[in-house]
Amino acid sequence: MVAADTQPSSRRPGGRTARTRAAVRDATLAELAAHGYAGLTVEAVAERSGVHRTTVYRRWGGVDGLIVDALDLAGTDDWQPPDTGTxxxxxxxxxxxxxxxxxxxxxxxxxxxxxxxxxxxxxxxxxxxxxxxxxxxxxxxxxxxxxxxxxxxxxxxxxxxxxxxxxxxxxxxxxxxxxxxxxxxxxxxxxxxxxxxxxxxxxxx
Amino acid sequence: MVAADTQPSSRRPGGRTARTRAAVRDATLAELAAHGYAGLTVEAVAERSGVHRTTVYRRWGGVDGLIVDALDLAGTDDWQPPDTGTxxxxxxxxxxxxxxxxxxxxxxxxxxxxxxxxxxxxxxxxxxxxxxxxxxxxxxxxxxxxxxxxxxxxxxxxxxxxxxxxxxxxxxxxxxxxxxxxxxxxxxxxxxxxxxxxxxxxxxx
Structure with a gap:
């Protein structure tokens, strides 16, 4: 499941990097869900995300780098625990x-x-x-x-x-x-x- | 998983079968500890246990059968929880x-x-x-x-x-x-x- 706003060919660098990262994260999680760790490959993540294989290798190194970055990115959200009053x-x-x-x-x-x-x-x-x-x-x-x-x-x-x-x-x-x-x-x-x-x-x- | 009393070639069914099963169980756990699930092979378990590879394949089927039987065998012990009085x-x-x-x-x-x-x-x-x-x-x-x-x-x-x-x-x-x-x-x-x-x-x- 690739995020809807994934636009790998964008001309705006900042946004493009963030979108690429999110697209690769989404593809990594989707591949993990479908095939598990043993079935995770850079090729499949590249294919699913629309990001070129050589770019994925260069920036993430391999499957472990993909998982680590997906977790690091998940940790940048604004999640807060419930506040029910008791x-x-x-x-x-x-x-x-x-x-x-x-x-x-x-x-x-x-x-x-x-x-x-x-x-x-x-x-x-x-x-x-x-x-x-x-x-x-x-x-x-x-x-x-x-x-x-x-x-x-x-x-x-x-x-x-x-x-x-x-x-x-x-x-x-x-x-x-x-x-x-x-x-x-x-x-x-x-x-x-x-x-x-x-x-x-x-x-x- | 092949049942424990499968004894295609044994002449003294009880003892030999039980020893073979325990040896294969020990080898399976040792291989798992050393190499993890991804590194578990019938060949290595056969080598380590001294049980012939074809016997392991015939009786356990493969790596999943080895793990299942190791757990089934572990469940046949006489473990009881502590009894301290409180x-x-x-x-x-x-x-x-x-x-x-x-x-x-x-x-x-x-x-x-x-x-x-x-x-x-x-x-x-x-x-x-x-x-x-x-x-x-x-x-x-x-x-x-x-x-x-x-x-x-x-x-x-x-x-x-x-x-x-x-x-x-x-x-x-x-x-x-x-x-x-x-x-x-x-x-x-x-x-x-x-x-x-x-x-x-x-x-x-």
């Missing part, structure tokens, strides 16, 4: 958002292929680690707001809470490969909220 | 046991390769799902004992508790690829215990 509401909405993204017929398979790639490619693993660390850091505001409202103990380790919310989801998706329905996502969030209230994550001064 | 103790010991197994220099890499294989091979994914479901089912006795002792609410969903204990460990190991130390394992167990006490997993009558 700690429990935010955690539940965050879990549900993760669940939905992996259930998405387009986003889900390419994301799964990125996780597979992380098993096989150290650069992909490093890029994925960076992307997720950034997502977790952005999500910490959910816990900070709850501390400000007095909903959770002072000194709660926000990063630990965020990971507790989403870990059971990834466990079902990629480890046990069990169905991840809305109820399971809600229960993961509720468990993290209960553990936070009980002070399990109050490890910081 | 719910919190059992959950902590279970988490620590999982952490140690993946930190093991031999067991860890081959287990990681099996999880990688599950991304790429539907038969491997199905065998891993079965293996883990059996491990989780065996671990439920930890929760059953705690209910008998009155440590956790009646009607607690034991399977959900077990998954809550281990999910954060797998999340660190294979998703965020963050360090999984003893403290992180202990905190995962403590969070599951707190959520259980709070009634989050009390979904059954």
């Amino acid at each position: 700690f429990a509401g935010d955690c539940g909405a965050l879990a549900e958002e993760v669940r939905r993204s992996f259930a998405d017929p387009v986003e889900g398979p390419s994301a799964a292929a990125v996780f597979e790639a992380a098993f096989r490619s150290p650069p992909a693993a490093e890029a994925l680690r960076g992307f997720l660390a950034d997502r977790h850091a952005r999500s910490e505001v959910v816990v900070e707001r709850a501390m400000t409202r007095g909903e959770v103990p002072a000194g709660t380790d926000a990063g630990a809470v965020v990971r507790a919310v989403v870990a059971p989801l990834y466990h079902r998706l990629f480890i046990t490969r069990e169905v991840l329905d809305a109820e399971a996502a809600a229960r993961a969030a509720a468990a993290a909220v209960a553990a936070t209230s009980a002070g399990v994550f109050s490890s910081k001064g | 719910f919190a103790g059992d959950c902590g010991a279970l988490a620590e046991e999982v952490r140690r197994s993946f930190a093991d220099p031999v067991e860890g890499p081959s287990a990681a390769a099996v999880f990688e294989a599950a991304f790429r091979s539907p038969p491997a994914a199905e065998a891993l799902r079965g293996f883990l479901a059996d491990r989780h089912a065996r671990s439920e006795v930890v929760v059953e004992r705690a209910m008998t002792r009155g440590e956790v609410p009646a009607g607690t969903d034991a399977g959900a508790v077990v998954r809550a204990v281990v999910a954060p460990l797998y999340h660190r190991l294979f998703i965020t690829r963050e360090v999984l130390d003893a403290e992180a394992a202990a905190r995962a167990a403590a969070a599951a215990v707190a959520a259980t006490s709070a009634g989050v997993f009390s979904s059954k009558g």
Whole structure:
């Protein structure tokens, strides 16, 4: 799936670079979704994106460079976690958002292929680690707001809470490969909220 | 996957077949640890195990059959979860046991390769799902004992508790690829215990 505004022959350099990068990113994710890491080739990404093969080789180096850049580019968006007004509401909405993204017929398979790639490619693993660390850091505001409202103990380790919310989801998706329905996502969030209230994550001064 | 009692040429069916199967299992896991799923070949497993290549092909079919049988064989052991006398103790010991197994220099890499294989091979994914479901089912006795002792609410969903204990460990190991130390394992167990006490997993009558 190539973005609609992909215009490889544009005369405006800035825009052109950004569009080329997005087109290659889209093609990389689509190829990953269709064929997995083992089936990802520069040739297919070039073909699908409409960017010349030699350009892809020169700028991205190879398949690992394509995956790394797709993750780096994904990390430049303006995503923010839900803000529902309550700690429990935010955690539940965050879990549900993760669940939905992996259930998405387009986003889900390419994301799964990125996780597979992380098993096989150290650069992909490093890029994925960076992307997720950034997502977790952005999500910490959910816990900070709850501390400000007095909903959770002072000194709660926000990063630990965020990971507790989403870990059971990834466990079902990629480890046990069990169905991840809305109820399971809600229960993961509720468990993290209960553990936070009980002070399990109050490890910081 | 070829059934374990397929013995085309053996004269002493039980012992020889079992030893051959174990040797092939050991070789499969060692090859997976060394080269990953992409590098797993029947030839290398035959060479390492000392079992003839044509025998391996005939009985296991190929690399997927080798992984499936290694998991099926792993599931025939007599593993039982820790029994420390308390719910919190059992959950902590279970988490620590999982952490140690993946930190093991031999067991860890081959287990990681099996999880990688599950991304790429539907038969491997199905065998891993079965293996883990059996491990989780065996671990439920930890929760059953705690209910008998009155440590956790009646009607607690034991399977959900077990998954809550281990999910954060797998999340660190294979998703965020963050360090999984003893403290992180202990905190995962403590969070599951707190959520259980709070009634989050009390979904059954």
